[in-house]
Amino acid sequence: MREFFMKTLKTLAFAAIALIGASTGANAAEVFLATDDFVGISFWLISMGMLAATAFFFMEQANVSTQWRKSVNVAGLVTGIAFIHYMYMRAVWVETGETPTVYRYIDWLITVPLQLVEFYLILAAVRKVPTGIFWRILIGSIVMLVGGYAGEAGFINAMLGFIIGMAGWIYILYEIFSGEAGKSMAKSGNKSLVTAFSALRMIVTVGWAIYPLGYVFGYLTGGIDDNSLNVIYNLADFVNKIAFGLIIWSCAVANSGKSRA
Numbered sequence: 001m002r003e004f005f006m007k008t009l010k011t012l013a014f015a016a017i018a019l020i021g022a023s024t025g026a027n028a029a030e031v032f033l034a035t036d037d038f039v040g041i042s043f044w045l046i047s048m049g050m051l052a053a054t055a056f057f058f059m060e061q062a063n064v065s066t067q068w069r070k071s072v073n074v075a076g077l078v079t080g081i082a083f084i085h086y087m088y089m090r091a092v093w094v095e096t097g098e099t100p101t102v103y104r105y106i107d108w109l110i111t112v113p114l115q116l117v118e119f120y121l122i123l124a125a126v127r128k129v130p131t132g133i134f135w136r137i138l139i140g141s142i143v144m145l146v147g148g149y150a151g152e153a154g155f156i157n158a159m160l161g162f163i164i165g166m167a168g169w170i171y172i173l174y175e176i177f178s179g180e181a182g183k184s185m186a187k188s189g190n191k192s193l194v195t196a197f198s199a200l201r202m203i204v205t206v207g208w209a210i211y212p213l214g215y216v217f218g219y220l221t222g223g224i225d226d227n228s229l230n231v232i233y234n235l236a237d238f239v240n241k242i243a244f245g246l247i248i249w250s251c252a253v254a255n256s257g258k259s260r261a
């Protein structure tokens, strides 16, 4: 009881600090969200979704067994980091009417590697897995993001950035489908892990495809305005960060109480 109380208190303290940090940013702008600004409203909705998910994942620590805490913790870190970035991006959007995609990269550079590390963490929670999986997925994600960032920021040719980014993503897909990570999953013999792993893989394949498509329309062919692109990215992040975390959490709950295979 006392332990649960302390945990809840810690979570609330975290949320309060985050809110104070974020609201000072918003106050400095002194411009309010227009009631017909649907892009701004979508930023606001996703921010709150991220906050709720963060509080939820941290509080659920109490309901999962020790070897699953890390995975659920990382899910909370991902949505917590995204929450602060969303508050910031909303403030910039409300004041200037734009949110350069480059801001999103700051968020992606932290949250995407954390999310991919989850593939390793959930495998490691049920069986012994080689750490090579961890490093290869991590490096793949950095190649993907640095390539995309360099292209979008204009440091290198946009097409070249796209090709490097795609190579990183395809490598990640290879690793989680046919590489050591995929094989370890198949060998685990743990039904809820297999279900969760497959669902996460679908997110990384289908849900993540939205970002390179946004890159193509935004930088290579043209033909999408900033408003639509922001709404699309916001909805994508909602699924790709919150649903992603929920899948991990449900696998953690299903496996808690069981001993390590």
Ligand SMILES: *C/C=C(C)/C=C/C=C(C)/C=C/C1=C(C)CCCC1(C)C
Binding pocket: 108, 111, 112, 144, 145, 147, 148, 149, 161, 162, 164, 165, 166, 169, 208, 209, 211, 212, 215, 237, 240, 241
């Ligand atoms: C929460 C944010 C997420 C899951 C962001 C994911 C971003 C990507 C999967 C980006 C991928 C890209 C490519 C595959 C090639 C072109 C450049 C990128 C970075 C847009």
